[in-house]
Amino acid sequence: MNTPPPAAAAARPDLAVTIAGIQMQNPVTVASGTFGYGKEYAHLVDLRQLGAITVKGIRLQPWDGNPLPRHVEVPGGMVNAIGLQGPGVAGFIRDYLPFLREVGVPVLVNIWGTSVEEYAEVAERLSDVEGIAGLEVNISCPNVKEGGASFGADPRTVAALVAAVRRRTRLPLIPKLAPNVPNIRPYAQAAAEAGADALSLINTIPAMVINIETRRPVLANKVGGLSGPAIHPVAVKLVWDAAQAVKIPIIAMGGITGPEQAIEFLIAGASAVAVGTATFIDPGTVLRVIAGIEDYLVRHQIQRVRDLTGSLLTT
Amino acid sequence: MNTPPPAAAAARPDLAVTIAGIQMQNPVTVASGTFGYGKEYAHLVDLRQLGAITVKGIRLQPWDGNPLPRHVEVPGGMVNAIGLQGPGVAGFIRDYLPFLREVGVPVLVNIWGTSVEEYAEVAERLSDVEGIAGLEVNISCPNVKEGGASFGADPRTVAALVAAVRRRTRLPLIPKLAPNVPNIRPYAQAAAEAGADALSLINTIPAMVINIETRRPVLANKVGGLSGPAIHPVAVKLVWDAAQAVKIPIIAMGGITGPEQAIEFLIAGASAVAVGTATFIDPGTVLRVIAGIEDYLVRHQIQRVRDLTGSLLTT
Amino acid sequence: MHDISAIVHAQHVLNAGYQCLVLDAPAIASMAQPGQFVHLRITGLEPAALRRPFSIYRASDSQLSILYKTVGRGTEQLSRLRPGDTLTAMGPLGNGFPLETHDRWPVLVAGGYGVAPLSFLARRLNRQGMLLVGGRTAADILCTEEFTALGWDVRVATMDGSQGTHGLVTTLLDAWLARPGHPAATFYACGPDGMLRAVAERAQLAGSPAWLSLDKHMVCGVGACLACVQRLRKPDGTTWIARVCRDGPIFEAGEIVWEHPR
């Protein structure tokens, strides 16, 4: 006899998503640069519960980043100019990857370079290594003079960069787009057409804070990037716009402090989300977001989180 | 005998500035759309103390704006989609200008249109009228489908629009630039070369808020513009960038809540500033900003506010 | 109109979820008319938080009260303020109800906290009348004793039947209108949009004036930002866009152009 399961014993909703071929147990990762290499938060956050771990941006060689101060608090968030300090590809593989492999959740490596060739080489070098699920290609960091944002400023340079990296790796490629554009669509389309498997957005918004007593920029780098709750409504708009323009999935970030903001992103069209600045204030945020999405699905009787993606009603 | 004035009786600092030929008794105006036509705040703010009054955007004919809801509160500010409701040129001249003339401070009229021709015609119609000191040309409103932001999205369209308006009026022209560009410099330069007398920046940043319970955009217009403290560091960066690129003066706005943020703008390169969203929360803000700038100048022994403009130390 | 620092004089819990805040604010209180409101900057919310509008519930020469429901972070913070705390109050704002009833019987229709301005109105009207008050459950029914004490005819409806008639407040209104020979009325209503519209329709049928207090989200409260607009019809049939905060919040039902005609 075929008895249907009793309605009361509602199945737990399915949180799993597949982004760019990467299977995530839930749609929540951490934003690059806000979670170190995973290890740093291992005492406070059960890493095995994350959908993925996205690590701090790395280039080919070790990189010092900017002088201090590298951050300043502002209403609704912070402005940072870390400047992509990192151990380089070899250092990352040697010092951090073994630990991450043990955790057992997909690892997304955020990469950058000062030339198209460097991006491509970083990608290639990471392709042969075990334990890397995909590459988030940072073409929008406002905090380094060469590289970073300059590649993200024009759809043509985005296309050229993504295509060049695409030729050198089979790993899923997830370009991370800049928020400060008149219209995100041509950028998203350029990346998709050049072979991107997914998109990440948004990076921090270029910003500056001046100490009016000394009349100097507070950050040693003069300018930095704004992150935190202040940028969330801006990010939702960009995610919605991008989701209209391309079919590839979107990993959304910018100002998530709890499940509500993450759910907004999913409804706007994101397939996954990343928690950034909020981790600094409450390392438990990322787990709270996962649990809160699940609760929301139960409450709204939505079986699969992927059915929430792009479910915005506009009529 | 030539006795120097005693050092103790320090003269009050000179707050006067001349922007695009417009003489302002101090460098503080109000941001378009946040102060109505002056009248609405006349009971709460002594209008005669302002450096200038910038009124709500108008086009040729009366315009209804967007359906409600038109605003939503967010961390560090608000997102609005008023949609440029206004009385049209004739209605403005008839219903509001007589009152503004009586106040006796310079009036800046924010103008917009859905075509280059309409912008030019609005400018022309306002040129023959007494009591208008200058035109702030809104090429960056994110809240109307045609016009507004679409003209501001490309330096070439900025140039074409400003040039066309320039041909039809002798009034000082102050294009108001959009913040969501990879690099503000070509936009600022295009406007200056096409005949702008000053620049206004920034307008609100395109943004969106979703009600996760109804899965609908909160604003009837779906998207709106972010204003308030959240955007201040972004505005400072853009003002600083623009000030490096052009010689014409800049009126800066975005997230001013007190003298500190206004002074940051001046140091970054603005010649004047405008108080926006903060007026809704505390109508006294604009007067507090004027007094606070004066105090700062006294404290720092700066004789003239124009000496503060662009005084950022970066070495 | 003033924007002043006001001191919390008292904070009373009324029903569950509803409180009454009494402020020392003579400049505003002494000028307040029924139907007007205050726009509060709530101490303890972050500095960038928008103000919140509340109808004036009581006003003497020195004090004014509001009656509010805790619905979100603003009202939650408001409910935490204690005697001696200060907040910033702008007001009195808006036009207020017309106090002249032209020899018609005042019929007040209230939903939830909408009873607040109507209670103030009842105290300032030159005659008694009837209060029809509705809510989801008994806890949403407020101020009825005050009206009874003033000699008003009070009728209650709740959606769950926990107090008075089971159903909407319009059920009460319809029953009263159905009674032959009821006196000519002037309606005064404050509550959710659906209720206001139902009152408007019935008033039109009965040929009675109906003064409605609209509840639109507000930002500036003074007519500057255009967040709170409502389309109105002029006697000549043309329409214009009013600002509820400055041109209202009270409008005659016949003026209002409802957004989705039905």
Added chain:
Amino acid sequence: MHDISAIVHAQHVLNAGYQCLVLDAPAIASMAQPGQFVHLRITGLEPAALRRPFSIYRASDSQLSILYKTVGRGTEQLSRLRPGDTLTAMGPLGNGFPLETHDRWPVLVAGGYGVAPLSFLARRLNRQGMLLVGGRTAADILCTEEFTALGWDVRVATMDGSQGTHGLVTTLLDAWLARPGHPAATFYACGPDGMLRAVAERAQLAGSPAWLSLDKHMVCGVGACLACVQRLRKPDGTTWIARVCRDGPIFEAGEIVWEHPR
């Protein structure tokens, strides 16, 4: 290391502008070592406010204290918390001072609130030593009685001469070092960068180890964000970039590559 909700047990005013906050936080207190710090999420600041780091001043099995100076909006809000209020505390963070003095005399050099971790250190060291403490004025000189009570040699300097020697704390240090035959010392210092650097220079000349607690603006507190870095020299002469929050905040003076060499 834990991130826990801690209850304010007491709040004491010490000198003008300085307070001591006692927290019930057994999980952190019981593990705390001198030189370690806690990273506090201060209740009442808006939710997006970053945490603030404070050295541990005292720790028992159940309670820990910090000694802090009110300098900005975070510490101002901290000073408003009352017994029974809760806040969130992460810790103990950082490496702490080495407790082994290798038979050298511990010489502690403190500036302002920098005396807090050194006071904790004095309680956990196996021997007495000397405290040199400096500040702008007498109000900036804290905890000297505690050290005296523990049998330490305490010497004070103030910039305005209002207490102890007139001048910098390094004046005291130089005077002590100038005295022939002073015992071999291990320095422990906490205070502003300029002071740390002066101690480092003198320790190097004297051939003494010097453990310095660096005060860098922090964000995450756990080594993830790279906001708080400091370049260090390895024994082989190569340099690396340490995270003060995780690899420090205590470093041996000889390791530190000062930013603007003089």
